[in-house]
Amino acid sequence: MTAAANASWALVSTIKAPLEEVLNFAAWHLELGAKRLHIYLDDPEDPAYPILKAHPRIRALRCDDSYWRRVTPKGRPERHQLRQVANASHCYNRKNSHDWLGHIDVDEFLVPEAPVAELLAALPDTCHSARLRPMELLAPEAPGPLLRFRAFSLPLARRHAQTERLYPEFGPWLNGGMLSHVAGKLFLRAGLPQVRFRIHKALSEGTELPEAQEMPQIPLAHLHARSWESWHAHYRFRLARGAYRAELKPMRPAFESSVTLHQLLSTLEEAEGEAGLRRFFTEVCTDRPALRQALAEESLLHEVRMDFARLRASHFPRAGQDVTS
Template structure:
């Protein structure tokens, strides 16, 4: 049986270097195809991506959205529509995953081997995230990421121990999602995908298996400057928007991230937000030690510039 081919679909609005780093990294990791949807006009980046034989790039311009019927105001439905568009294309890969430009796949056993070992009843597999801690070492060196325990009672106990001020309100000590992303089989009639889940005939995540040897390195809060620059957008339209549910204790005083951050900001402004970020994201010695003792400290080398030099030598 031939080794399964896998690919990535992503809706991207980011500086050119970030787009190229994301694309080059996953190509270097063995992606057979990338389906990239540029969420804003970027002719120069489009031309660079289009020239690569393993990339299928789409400018989501007015003609594109006219064919789709409308241009959604929120980026989440745009992501879902673009993921569906990629899924409906001529099949070039056996498995496809929808991830963002600040998410990077890493594994212990090659991904193609893991996918090849899954039973035919598994139509989708979940890849859990690990979240970047702030790091100022060389970009080509391994950097630290934090994980979280999967069983909720253990997760909450460890989180409150590692992050004593804010841990009781933050799921796993993560700034962003803990759900991770799905990788799913292609060519299935009626199969549909959202950002974190997949559906077939009314069933959510049919045959789901946890892909335990693969992780999604999420650079969501990779530095204070990056996190603070994206804070207002995420609070109004992104990961911290008001309509999202509380991670736990819903109806019993549990706060979602929007409410928590609003409270922190009201109490102490930017200084208080910095204290929140520092507790969750700075690699102080006690946090690194606590993560390691609980099997939640991960080190990974991404070397995006090296990948760019390999895949886009004219841009190196």
């Protein structure tokens, strides 16, 4: 294969997570062939910093007060979404040597059907952005490297019909069964002037980029709900400031009785308490045999082997003590 058949790529992410999850994210994408990982540590005292900084393909930055004074006139943004896009924009507009830059979160993982470098190189020169659509984790009953994910169909009519078949109780108010975004995340080609990232889109010189090229060959595995305990622990934050916050649009705007996910979950909790939330989680988020079969019949079930322990040991052999301590 010639060099022309490959395109170098990098990722940028703003991260505040337990050390093991940070190293999982880094090791997975190093294994896939990322030329560089630009990791902005939201907590400037994050213990991951020396481990990441020591790796030759990782550029780790501490987002302390002095950093924010350099990057934004008003200092550190209060909302984490604004910090994410500020950091991604800062990264893109620096002098870099990679051909493409992707912006994703610490719980999102590229799952390419072929080497990422080849898939990006195959895009036409006129393509400036590529969209990666998510698939969400089905919370497993027991820990292990084999994880299952639910995807969704792009055509809306098909997606909504499938959602109602898959989730008989809550499907009418859901969009593909997805609790987080369906818009996906972007890779941007290098060389665009004055880029400003948004969470699901990007602008160049103040103008939104043309519609991104869909990249079904690189689904984005989103570990949004690893278990009931993990989901419930994150629930309040997501309801107030994250993926379930009140100001987001209804999940099915054209549906006559559509509500936001915030309204759906809040109403359910008010009426039934934690038991109602658990019933919702069981139907929509758990790796149940019946749901697996139904998803497979709709061609929406994906199985991915994610042996994070092996990858951490391979890419960060000296970090084992830090992860387990």
